[in-house]
Amino acid sequence: MKKARYVLIAGILLVDQLVKYVVRIHMYVGESIPVIQNVFHLTYVRNTGAAFNLFEGMSLFLQVVTFFALIFAVWFMEKHLERHWTLLLSMILIVSGGAGNLLDRVMLGYVTDLFEFRLIHFPVFNVADIAICTGCFILVLYTFVFDRPAEEKGKA
16 A cells, blocks of 8 residues: 555545546536435535535635645655554545545635435535545544554553
8 A cells, every 4th residue: 555555546536536527517506316315315516615614715725724734644644654554544535535625626616515415414525525534534543543552552
């Protein structure tokens, strides 16, 4: 995974951008296609904010924050390549997802969202969001399970 980290980032970024592109050319804004009626829909939304519409309309601010967060995440990933593989995987997912949403913001002025679960009140999201959230979950897992001092590992 170490040698292929940038290939994995590029692959996830490509899938994210391809899915968003297909939605933009085949659906109109606000259109919703039921995959499972009243449970899961493909719904085309243009998100000018962050999660849960925080910072809506503050695209430049979100671009700058995301850009610097990505620089830090790549630096952190490169600095900790010898750590447990879960740390590298979490950084790959976070970087690829952050880059996917940043690319949307810079090129379009909004993020294309499309997955909607209607059983629970949850924001519409995209592949990049899935990568970021999965990466954050794995980072928490790494922190609490795999990043323990050597003397603690022997006791467990």
